[in-house]
Amino acid sequence: MAGNTEVVDGRRRTGLALLALGILAPLSTLATRHARAAGFPARPVTLIVPFAAGGATDTLVRTLADGASKHLGQTVVVENRPGAAGVLGANVVARARPDGYTLTIMPEPVFRLPHLQKTQFDPMQDFTYVIHLTGYSLGVSVRAESPWKSWPEMVDHARRHPGKISYGTTGTNSTMHVTMEEVSQKLGIRLNHVPYKGESEIITAMMGGHIDLGVTAGGIGPYVDSDKARWLVLWTAGRSRRWPAVPTLRDVGLDIVSTSPFGIAGPRNMDPQAVQVLHDAFRKALHEPAMQQLLERLDQEMAYLDSSGYAAFARQRHDSQGKLVKRLGLSATP
Structure with missing residues (x-):
């Protein structure tokens, strides 16, 4: 029995020594983290x-x-x-x-x-x-007064007038911008990119006539539903449940899906x-x-x-x- 007591006491001394050296500190930190998380969030x-x-x-x-x-x-x-x-x-x-x-x-x-x-x-x-x-359900939209009633009409105009059509996104190298660059490369067209800080700014600019196209998500929905704007194309994998008549990029011959x-x-x-x-x-x-x-x-x-x-x-x-x-x-x- 005395021998066992010496072993236990030795382990305790070793443990205290290790803790003093910082070797067991991670265990102490972990215990503190869990104790802190128990009252989270405070x-x-x-x-x-x-x-x-x-x-x-x-x-x-x-x-x-x-x-x-x-x-x-x-x-x-x-x-x-x-x-x-x-x-x-x-x-x-x-x-x-x-x-x-x-x-x-x-x-x-x-x-x-x-x-x-x-x-x-x-x-x-x-x-x-x-x-x-x-x-997101991303896509390209235009205001109701836009001369383009469909995606092919816009693409045809862009081919005849390189760099003249402007579009807004949430910034350079955003998913909106990169996808439009990929689309433009595949179609052989050149568009004029205008960066904004968010979808609400894009919609305001497009509806105010400051840009021709808006790359938007569902925030444009109320304008589309009230006939103040319309989708030209969506970037989803399949047709939209809300706007089933709107074509996807796949429908117009581009195998691209972009939902960010x-x-x-x-x-x-x-x-x-x-x-x-x-x-x-x-x-x-x-x-x-x-x-x-x-x-x-x-x-x-x-x-x-x-x-x-x-x-x-x-x-x-x-x-x-x-x-x-x-x-x-x-x-x-x-």
Whole structure:
């Protein structure tokens, strides 16, 4: 018995010595993280929308935030940071504390721009992927007074008048811009790109006659439904449920689908329990009637992925965007 006591006492002394040396410090840190996550969240959570207020993304995220706030017991505060093709939220979150209180919407340019220029973040190293949400029903629209009644009519005019037709997107090297460049290359036409900070600005500019074409998502819907604007083509995989008469790019002979999927991420090294709390709240909000009705109104489909599924999807998007950049010969400047 005395021998056993000596062994136990020896283990205790060894453990104390290791802790003093910092060898067991990670275990102590982990315990502290879990204790902290047990009361998470203890204050409002900020969710950055990297586009201007009033567009489809902003409207959708605010509805999602309202639903998630109920499940978290704390307010999810939406903060707009428009510009730079939608990567300003990633810039902020990459430098934020990994405490779960600063999150951002992650648009597709986050995975594309690092292949074009030096960025303030590495999408494969600097983020914790919380939940994937949806993708857009993107397309090209015109105001009612436009002379082009169909996509082929616009393309024919563009061929005869290179560089004369202008179109608006959410920024240089945004998915809207890159897809239009790919379309233009395939058709052999040249259009004039005008960057904006969000869909609401694009719609305002197009409806005011400042640009000819608007690359938009579901935010243009009310104008289309009231005959103030019309779709020329959609970029979805199949025909729209809301506008079934509108052709897709595939319908007009271009095998291109572009929906710019997005989700929510936080800084790297977030506590797994905090990630789970956030994921569960946003997942519940995503399935609530108000959110489902909004997705239907915006003609968007839910594309839910959990945290691990979203992380794997992010790796795939990062790789595919690198290949796209090379294939189209994109550059950091217009």
